[in-house]
Amino acid sequence: MSRSSVDGSGPRPLLGALAALDLVLPHRCGGCGAVPPPGRPLCRGCAVRLRALVHTPRLVGPHPRPTGLPPVHATAPYAGVVAALLRAWKDDGRRDLTGLLAALLRPALAVARPPGALLVPVPTSPAARRRRGDAPLLDLLGRAAGAEPGPVDALRVTRRVADQSALGRRDRAANLDHALAARSPDLLAGRPVVLVDDVLTTGATLAEAARAVRAAGGHPVAAAVLAATRRHRVPDGEEADP
Template sequence: MGFATALLDLLLPQLCAGCGRPPALLCGSCAGLLTALPRPAWPDPVPTGLPRPWTATTYEGPIRSIIAAHKESGRTSLARPLGEALGRTVQTVLFQHGGQHGATVVPVPSGRAAVRRRGHDPTWRMTEAAVAGLWTAGMPVNGLQALRQRRRVADQAGLTVGRRAANLAGALEVPPALDVTGRRVVLVDDVITTGSTLAEAARALRAAGAEVIAAATVAATPRRRPAVKHGARR
């Protein structure tokens, strides 16, 4: 599916993945949403063990459509602009930590079934694009698929914060044959919602001896505060 969709993406006139207008992969307006200044993206509440999270933009409107088009519709050409946004976020993280060279960028792993269904691994594609951009910018970092799922997890959609954490507890691991001891790691993913996935990924890496300095994502789910009832004390 991924190859066929990518081929059609090359042969047919393109519509913007964000707003659906022709004639480009991303129109100028939607592409501009990916160039915002990276910012901290703490969820509320903060799950135990979550490394400091940074993000490039907000997961709403056209950004939701762009990420879905890359992840679920096989528009693999979007890996480059999404990877560039992710790379700028990783670069911000590294500047916050003294501009460390030689850091390792580790993506949250996709499940095997999801990779088969999608025909590609979208997070790894973005990671590769981000790492390539960082090398071009003079920041030699390494991309490494250092994590794998050790058991199946349920679909996270619709789960509460607590159930997400329980669903993911102990779900990831570093393969025993891979030595990450002493590596300084930036965790990456496409979206941060509750932070449970990144917290579990960080736990697995720390258990294997890595130092997780921060997390970076393309987008962060907006924090929704409950409405204040009329007449309620503020």
């Protein structure tokens, strides 16, 4: 018999304690932290604000557009409650929001994906996977794909990269240059590919993913994202987030 089963230090007591904690602490809105209606991920106010932001899938793109970036389809701007939801889901462990975000991504996939195309998510770095304990984008894409053939985890990160959030357009491109590769060329060779990410900012990540797909003999025909940032110019000519 293991020590943990004797003294209660194993995972089962911990899971039980967390379940009990859920009964004490109220469930929080994924957008603002208020208490939502029972069984809902959002409070009524955030649900209204989300409906106002979400649109039918449309082509989006940064300016300037990085070389090799395929056409990108998005269903919302990265702003307001949409940005709050994505941060809570990806960085704060709110995996209960996966179903809601998958429903937002699904229309962009339907528009971007031609028959027979592979769905390939941008890979999670090993460091991020260790920090979060999972690969949230891969899970999200699996939910969004529905009955269609699911995602193919075909790309990997080949070297250490810096956190992109604090970098400008040029630095993002340099940070990701040749940082991705196919896990196996056989997965992608000769196949049309739709790349998927959660947010389009400068386009550097999707452009690098498209380069890696082409290097393996695949054809990146389009990309789909949940949200795209609204870009504007700053005095030195760099692109910046609002």
